[in-house]
Every structure is written in C-alpha cells, then in structure tokens.
Amino acid sequence: MLKWLRSPASETQVTHGQRLWLYIFAGITMLLLVTPTLIVIPMSFSDSQYLEFPPETWSTRWYGHYFGSEEWMRATRTSFAAAVLTMLVATPVGVIAAYGLHASKLPYIRAAFVLLITPMMVPVVLVAIGAFYAYVKLKILYTMTGLVLAHTMLAIPLVLIVTGSALKSYDMNQENAARSLGAPRWKAFLTITLPQIRFAVVTSALLSFLTSFDEVVVAMFISGGDNPTLTRNMFNALRDQIDPTIASISTLMIVVTTLMMALAQIFGRGNSRK
Amino acid sequence: MTTTDMNAAGLKRDERLERLKLFGLSSPAILLVLVILVIPVGWLFYVSFIGADGSFSLENYERMIKRKSYGRIFLTTFEVSLLTTGLCILIGYPLAYFMSQLPNRIANLCLITVLLPFWTSLLVRTYAWLVLLQKNGLVNKWAISLGLWDEPIKIVHNLNGTLIGMVHIMLPFLVLPTYGAMKAIDRDYLKAAANMGASPARAFWTVFFPLSTPGLFAGALMVFVLCLGFFVTPAVLGGGKVIMVSMKIVSNIELFVNWGAASALGVVLLILTVAVLWLASRFLKLEQMTGGGH
Numbered sequence: 180m181l182k183w184l185r186s187p188a189s190e191t192q193v194t195h196g197q198r199l200w201l202y203i204f205a206g207i208t209m210l211l212l213v214t215p216t217l218i219v220i221p222m223s224f225s226d227s228q229y230l231e232f233p234p235e236t237w238s239t240r241w242y243g244h245y246f247g248s249e250e251w252m253r254a255t256r257t258s259f260a261a262a263v264l265t266m267l268v269a270t271p272v273g274v275i276a277a278y279g280l281h282a283s284k285l286p287y288i289r290a291a292f293v294l295l296i297t298p299m300m301v302p303v304v305l306v307a308i309g310a311f312y313a314y315v316k317l318k319i320l321y322t323m324t325g326l327v328l329a330h331t332m333l334a335i336p337l338v339l340i341v342t343g344s345a346l347k348s349y350d351m352n353q354e355n356a357a358r359s360l361g362a363p364r365w366k367a368f369l370t371i372t373l374p375q376i377r378f379a380v381v382t383s384a385l386l387s388f389l390t391s392f393d394e395v396v397v398a399m400f401i402s403g404g405d406n407p408t409l410t411r412n413m414f415n416a417l418r419d420q421i422d423p424t425i426a427s428i429s430t431l432m433i434v435v436t437t438l439m440m441a442l443a444q445i446f447g448r449g450n451s452r453k
Numbered sequence: 454m455t456t457t458d459m460n461a462a463g464l465k466r467d468e469r470l471e472r473l474k475l476f477g478l479s480s481p482a483i484l485l486v487l488v489i490l491v492i493p494v495g496w497l498f499y500v501s502f503i504g505a506d507g508s509f510s511l512e513n514y515e516r517m518i519k520r521k522s523y524g525r526i527f528l529t530t531f532e533v534s535l536l537t538t539g540l541c542i543l544i545g546y547p548l549a550y551f552m553s554q555l556p557n558r559i560a561n562l563c564l565i566t567v568l569l570p571f572w573t574s575l576l577v578r579t580y581a582w583l584v585l586l587q588k589n590g591l592v593n594k595w596a597i598s599l600g601l602w603d604e605p606i607k608i609v610h611n612l613n614g615t616l617i618g619m620v621h622i623m624l625p626f627l628v629l630p631t632y633g634a635m636k637a638i639d640r641d642y643l644k645a646a647a648n649m650g651a652s653p654a655r656a657f658w659t660v661f662f663p664l665s666t667p668g669l670f671a672g673a674l675m676v677f678v679l680c681l682g683f684f685v686t687p688a689v690l691g692g693g694k695v696i697m698v699s700m701k702i703v704s705n706i707e708l709f710v711n712w713g714a715a716s717a718l719g720v721v722l723l724i725l726t727v728a729v730l731w732l733a734s735r736f737l738k739l740e741q742m743t744g745g746g747h
Contacts, residue, residue: 188554189554189643189653190640190641190643190644190647191643191644191646191647191651191652191653191656191657192647192653193653197653201547201550201551202551204547204548204551205547205548205551205552205563208544208547208548208624209548209563209566209567211621212566212567212569212570212621212624212625213566213569213570215578215581215582215585215621216569216570216573216577216578216581218581218584218585218591219577219580219581219584222584229589230584230590232591272481272482272485273482275478275479275481276478276479276481276482276483278475278478279475279476279477279478279479280476280479282475283472283473283475283476283478284472285472285473285476287476288476291476291479291483294483294486294487294491295479295482295483295486297486297490297491298486298490300678300726300727300730301490301494301682301723301726302681302682302699302719302722302723302726303682303684303699304682304684304699304702304703304719304722305494305497305682305702305719305722305723306489306490308493308497308702308706308715308716308719309489309490309493309494309496309497310489310490310493311706312493312496312497313488313489313492313493328485328489329489331485332485332486332489332490335482335485335486339482389572392574393574393575393576395575395576395684395685396684396685399703410574410576413576413580414576414685414689417576417579417580417583417689418688418689425580426580426584429574429577429580429581432573432574432577433573433574433577436572436573436574437569437572439572440568440569440572
C-alpha cells in the first residue's frame with residue numbers, strides 16, 4: 180500500500196499519494212451521482228405510509244396500489260405506446276435525414292443541420308407552448324398522433340448526431356461500388372450502408388424511446404384528456420404529495436432505463452469491436 | 454458545342470438533380486421541425502406584440518421592465534444557471550480528470566456512474582432528491598445522528614435544494630465532453646514538459662488544462678443553456694421560492710391564460726439562449742457543441 184502511494188501515477192511523476200485527494204473526491208462524487216436515485220428502490224418496498232429508509236417492514240403494497248389503479252395503468256400504456264411509436268417514427272425519419280445531408284453535399288446542408296438540431300437548443304417550455312398552440316389549430320391536442328409527432332421532433336437531433344457521426348467514419352465509396360455494379364441507390368443503402376451503421380441506428384432508436392418515455396414538459400401541455408402520460412401524472416402527483424406509489428413507479432422507470440442502457444452498451448461494444 | 458461538352462453539362466445537371474433528391478430525404482424531418490417548432494414559435498413572437506385589447510402594443514415588454522417581480526425572475530434564472538454551471542465545473546472537472554488518468558477498462562466502469570444518472574429519468578432523479586432532502590428525510594436524519602446539526606433543517610423547497618438537484622442532473626453534461634477532450638490529449642506533451650523541468654503543477658496548468666478547455670467550454674455551455682430554460686427541477690425542489698423564467702411562462706398560461714405575457718417572456722428567453730450560443734460559437738465550432746466532433 181505504502182509502496183503504491185509512492186509510485187508515480189502520471190507522466191509528470193506525481194505519486195499516487197499526492198493524488199489521494201483526487202481519488203477520494205472522485206470516489207465521493209461518483210457515489211453521490213449514483214446512490215440518490217438508487218435509494219428510491221428500497222423505499223418503494225416499504226409497508227409504511229411514509230417514505231422510510233431502511234423500511235421497518237417490507238411489502239409490495241405500493242406496487243399493488245400502482246398496478247391496481249386504472250388511472251396509473253392507462254398513463255403507463257400511453258407512455259409506452261408513445262415511446263415505441265416515437266422510436267418507430269424518429270429512427271427512420273432521422274436516419275434518412277442524416278444520410279441525405281451526409282451524401283448530398285449541397286451548400287444548404289449546414290443550414291438544414293442547424294435547423295434540425297434546434298429542438299435541442301430551444302428551451303423546452305417554448306417547444307411545449309408552441310406545440311400546444313399548433314395542436315389547437317391542427318385539432319390534434321391530447322391525441323397520440325400529436326404526442327408522437329412532438330416527441331419525434333425532440334428525438335430527431337439525437338438521431339441526427341448519433342447516426343451522422345457514424346456516417347462520417349463510413350466510407351461512401353463502398354456504396355458507389357455497389358451502384359457501379361448496377362444496384363439502385365436505395366438498394367445500395369439498405370444492403371451496404373445500413374448494415375455497417377446499424378449500431379448507431381440501434382442506439383438512435385433506444386435514445387428516441389427514452390426521449391419520449393422520460394419527457395415531462397411537452398407532455399404536460401399536449402397530453403391529457405384520455406391520454407395523459409406517466410410522467411405528466413407523476414409530475415402532478417409530486418406537487419401535491421410524496422406517496423410511496425411514486426417511489427414504486429420510479430423504481431420501474433429505473434428498471435426500464437437500465438435495460439435500455441444495457442442494450443445500448445451491448446450494441447456499443449459490438450460497434451467498437453468493428 | 455461538342456458532344457463531350459454536352460455530355461459534361463448533362464452529367465453536371467444529373468449530379469445536381471441527384472444531390473437535390475438526396476437533400477430531399479431530410480424533408481420529412483425538416484417539415485416536422487417547421488410545423489411543430491418554427492411556425493408556432495414565430496406565432497408566439499407575433500402574439501408577444503399584441504396587447505390585451507387585441508391591437509399592436511409593446512405592453513407585454515413594458516410590463517417586464519416596469520414590474521420588479523419580472524426583474525427578480527430573470528435575476529434568479531441567471532443566478533441559478535451561473536451557480537449550477539460553476540458548481541458543475543468545480544465538481545465535474547476533477548472527476549473527468551480522475552477518469553482520464555485511469556486505464557481504459559476501469560475508466561469505462563467509472564463512466565457508468567456518470568451514464569447511469571444521465572439516462573435515468575429527470576423526474577425520477579428530482580423525486581429522489583425531494584425524498585432525501587425533506588425535513589424527516591435521510592440527509593437530515595443522518596446529519597443529526599452524526600451530530601452535524603441538532604434538529605431537522607430545511608434543505609429542500611428553497612435555493613439550496615434546487616441547486617443540489619440541478620447540479621446532480623447537469624453534471625454528466627459537463628463531465629462527458631470534458632472527459633472526451635482529456636482522453637484526446639497526447640500524454641507525450643506532459644512527458645516533454647516534465648523533461649524540460651516543469652513541475653507537475655506547471656505541466657498541468659500550462660499544457661494539460663489549456664488542451665482540455667474545448668471540452669470543458671462545450672460542457673459548461675451546454676449546462677448553462679439547459680439551466681436557462683429549466684423547468685421540472687426548480688418547480689419541484691424550489692417549492693415556489695425559486696421562480697425561473699420557464700416557470701413564470703407556464704404559470705402565465707396555466708393560471709392566467711395570458712398568452713401575450715407568456716410569449717414575451719418566451720421571446721426574451723429564446724433571445725438570451727441564442728445570444729449565449731452565438732457568443733460561444735465565436736469561440737467553439739458547432740460540431741464540438743453537439744458532441745459530433747469526437
């Protein structure tokens with residue numbers, strides 16, 4: 180141990196001992212990054228009316244409460260449906276946009292790129308009230324179509340960035356070779372390009388799913404009536420009470436997120452192996 | 454005109470057509486952004502210049518200048534955004550540095566501790582802090598049992614609670630680009646500095662730190678811009694005491710149904726955001742800001 184403390188840790192011959200403060204600081208920071216969210220999990224299994232840690236008696240009554248509530252179940256179905264549909268719309272729309280902008284090399288592509296990533300830059304409250312206004316005019320307020328379109332728009336910048344950077348490191352000449360052998364452009368794209376950027380496409384799809392699933396502010400304005408999302412109901416419940424039901428829903432959301440992240444990691448690893 | 458020239462002209466025309474067709478592939482995405490974002494925001498811009506009586510007026514903007522409460526809201530927004538960004542730099546830079554010094558395998562494990570909260574729902578994380586920081590929450594309970602303070606203190610529903618939650622949520626946005634920039638630094642530069650007699654501190658500040666600043670700036674900019682328009686976390690953890698611009702916009706619509714006032718605030722918020730991004734873009738490339746450069 181002492182020997183390790185005195186051994187050099189970097190190119191400038193700083194020893195591990197001199198860096199000890201950094202290790203402790205980083206350790207605490209990483210702990211603080213992860214634990215606050217995870218502490219909700221044991222709390223959700225408490226038998227008490229109040230949130231306790233560690234719970235004195237364990238039970239799954241708050242899960243029962245959640246699964247037994249028609250309102251929460253409907254919101255959950257809405258959120259999942261919106262997330263899946265957003266993924267199914269945003270991924271192809273975003274990927275062909277990224278491909279088009281990458282291959283076209285016209286002078287306007289920079290302007291188009293900036294336009295397409297604006298949903299990420301504009302304060303989300305403005306996106307929300309703007310969409311609310313547009314949906315009143317288009318008569319799609321509180322509909323699934325409206326929700327999916329808005330969430331798709333929010334997801335497009337991510338798809339564009341992830342897929343776009345994959346295309347940058349892809350050699351387009353491979354597609355040209357296929358086309359010179361007689362394949363039409365769409366076929367060259369589907370059989371040559373797409374398989375090689377598939378990891379970026381899958382990552383884009385997962386990110387689109389999560390963008391929709393976690394989105395609060397836009398859903399607050401344009402989801403409602405028969406179609407409130409899970410996050411919208413959670414946000415409203417948070418303002419009034421701190422009920423362990425929210426802890427159990429949070430736990431389930433953490434499970435969904437972790438699952439998605441694990442999937443992305445698996446695909447990401449495949450990507451780096453390539 | 455010879456046949457070759459005509460062929461060349463024809464090929465050129467074909468190429469241009471092909472490029473236009475390819476460009477057209479982005480039209481569904483562009484259409485979506487135009488219809489749901491650009492046109493409605495343009496309408497908000499217009500509405501902000503319409504007074505209560507339905508005619509053109511600047512009253513929505515005058516109100517912002519005249520009423521002290523509005524000034525305070527903008528001040529709070531800047532205060533919270535600056536403090537959050539500052540704290541994120543102070544906490545995030547050392548963390549990114551720590552990870553950049555580790556062998557890849559361990560660094561990737563540490564990176565998960567940054568990515569896990571990054572991917573977790575914002576609402577869930579805000580809720581977790583609400584639970585932890587409340588009066589009979591864990592933080593108070595542990596602090597009292599450790600003897601840090603005697604009776605439960607108010608940590609949430611005020612500025613402190615808001616800052617704790619926001620720093621936690623924003624930290625990954627700063628750490629990821631900073632870490633990326635640090636990883637790209639060639640370690641031989643540091644060896645060279647040490648070889649020529651620079652102390653470790655000097656080598657760090659004159660060689661390593663300047664090379665890591667593009668990532669740090671990109672991260673800090675992202676954090677600051679996101680903070681300016683933040684809604685969920687201050688609304689839940691601020692307990693009505695920390696009122697930011699976005700919250701005032703929402704209450705103007707939900708409570709007062711005053712689109713003019715909400716739009717004017719929105720326009721100012723948007724202009725502030727664009728101004729910050731424009732200023733930054735003079736020092737940074739767009740690709741760096743969006744992370745596409747790595």
